[in-house]
Amino acid sequence: MAEYTIVGNSIAANSAAARIVSLDPGARVTLISDEPEPYYSRCALMYYAMDHCCERDIYIADKVHYERLHAEVVHDRVVGVDTENHELALESGDKRDYEKLLLAVGASPRRMGIEGEDAEGVYDFTTLEHARKVRADAERCERAAVVGGGLIGSEVAEVFHKLGLHCDYFVKESTFFPAFCSADQSRIILRRFGECHINVHMSRTLDRVQAEDGGRITAATDTEGDRHEMELLVRAIGVTPRTEFLEGSGVDVDRGILVDDTMRTSAPDVWAAGDCAEVRFPGRESSVIQKLWYTAQPMGWIAGAQMAGADDRYEETITYLSAMFMDLDFAGYGEMPAPWNGLQEISLTAANDVDSARIVHDGEKVVGITFLGTALTKEDCEHLVLEEMPVETACDTVRALYEAKMHDRAPKARIARRRRLSRRPPFWPFGRKKTWRV
């Protein structure tokens, strides 16, 4: 009977465990996790934090789930891996042998590296424990702040808005999501934040956190020297693959844990999947780190297959992302970071100054599209990329779509329904959920 040890208890880990037991029904699986909760939806943390659901609503796993996976869950932290002796060192002092090992440890939040950032009331927002603290603190605070112009930062700003807190939001870049949004889209998103009384400070980040005697945050100074009072601060400036516990282990690490398209690492009987993995596809020079729920799932699935003896390979898919900024839908399909790829962009904004598309092209054909507002859907847009449509034709198509939607007789009903659905706790990929790429 083969034994499989998985470090992690989230999407990559559980997807691997599911694949292992489907191929090896006699498998014995151990999941080791430093989070005490059962497998939950990290993507739904904002809904819990803004009190739209309770903690149990975001759990994906229950006892039956683990029974089906023949899995035992151990609550501990792995602090070292001895790949020569096939042994794990745990924070509790225990040692554990492994036969086949999967590292599905995700990524950890970046620190700002500024004075005072360890003050009480300064939190990350990547675990349920963080969300609990933010939610509890928000109840007794009036002034909150967020630093970081990524998708987690914008989610947290929305949480503070929904909880009725005064919110300062610091974004280092001069436009919102420059990798994904046109200048027009950035302007429309910023206008929406303003309408919701979120004070967005563009081209600014934080320089120093001030705390009272007891150590609790009272204010922070931004990079322009302005002081902002706050009782609660969320740091959302990105995440990096967790690799520190692999020092001296013989598992090769660069920006993440290096794997090939079989998710195998450099060490025998060790695989890695999800946010912690850096994938080098055969025949390609650059490697990719994908920090997304919807990519962690297939990575785990492939790793599980390989561990159980099947020869499945991981393939990169066309990027699709969707998010929501205060009820404004945002989605993208295909290649998006135009300014850095030698690609060009065309911005088309509808007469309502809300619906706006950014068409990314290589001079001839469309390679990506992002759209904001409520007018277009994935179905409206993906064919422009899949059919590699000529730029002019794509622009005409989008203009015609905007035109048609303006005359849509039931737009309000459609929008209201989408908003209702979007407020449901999103157990993506099991129900409707915005997904995003970082």
Ligand SMILES: Cc1cc2nc3c(=O)[nH]c(=O)nc-3n(C[C@H](O)[C@H](O)[C@H](O)COP(=O)(O)OP(=O)(O)OC[C@H]3O[C@@H](n4cnc5c(N)ncnc54)[C@H](O)[C@@H]3O)c2cc1C
């Ligand atoms: C607030 C938020 C919202 C998000 N929303 C979206 C979204 O809408 N769409 C989307 O596609 N993605 C979203 N993401 C990203 C998505 O959650 C991640 O890409 C995904 O969770 C990665 O899965 P994973 O299994 O690789 O790692 P993780 O989910 O990070 O899980 C890592 C696991 O490893 C365990 N672990 C780590 N180190 C150790 C150790 N040393 N010893 C033992 N256990 C350890 C942890 O306890 C955890 O169980 C969001 C992330 C956050 C934080």
